[in-house]
Amino acid sequence: MKLSEIKSVLSEIQEVKFILPNGEPVPAHFHVTEVGSIQKHFMDCGGTVRKESVINFQLFTATDYDHRLGAQKLRSVIELSEKHLRLENLDVEVEYQGETIGKYGLELINGAFHLTNTQTDCLAKDKCGIPQEKPKIRMTSLQSQESSCTPGSGCC
Numbered sequence: 001m002k003l004s005e006i007k008s009v010l011s012e013i014q015e016v017k018f019i020l021p022n023g024e025p026v027p028a029h030f031h032v033t034e035v036g037s038i039q040k041h042f043m044d045c046g047g048t049v050r051k052e053s054v055i056n057f058q059l060f061t062a063t064d065y066d067h068r069l070g071a072q073k074l075r076s077v078i079e080l081s082e083k084h085l086r087l088e089n090l091d092v093e094v095e096y097q098g099e100t101i102g103k104y105g106l107e108l109i110n111g112a113f114h115l116t117n118t119q120t121d122c123l124a125k126d127k128c129g130i131p132q133e134k135p136k137i138r139m140t141s142l143q144s145q146e147s148s149c150t151p152g153s154g155c156c
Contacts, residue, residue: 010075017112029067034058035081046124058095
């Protein structure tokens with residue numbers, strides 16, 4: 001989701017809910033401890049220099065069980081961050097503490113923000129020898145040998 005989409009949603013809801021990829025909710029007493037901009041400048045395995053930029057939200061839960069972050073408060077934190085950090089309308093990623101810090105994508109489903117799993121990938125498959133995936137063929141779509149081969153036809 002882009003930052004502008006999140007702000008738009010926050011204008012329409014009261015309660016902010018985040019749902020983990022396994023379907024469990026982030027505890028309602030979460031905090032958004034950071035809103036920031038992350039730039040990644042790197043070289044892929046094929047030698048191409050690349051740059052990526054995202055907006056980052058860091059979610060944190062503490063022992064202040066009565067804490068609730070309302071939609072308007074989160075929107076004001078985002079707007080303050082936009083002003084001081086000059087944030088662009090980029091995709092938002094979310095960090096959340098599990099067994100280690102997880103990095104997630106974000107999508108809206110039924111008024112709740114769902115953390116989506118992210119994947120690594122090779123950006124230079126053609127240069128580092130990773131073969132293209134073979135097309136998947138259903139075995140049922142192939143004719144069986146019994147119906148296509150008859151004795152003496154020379155097909156076997």
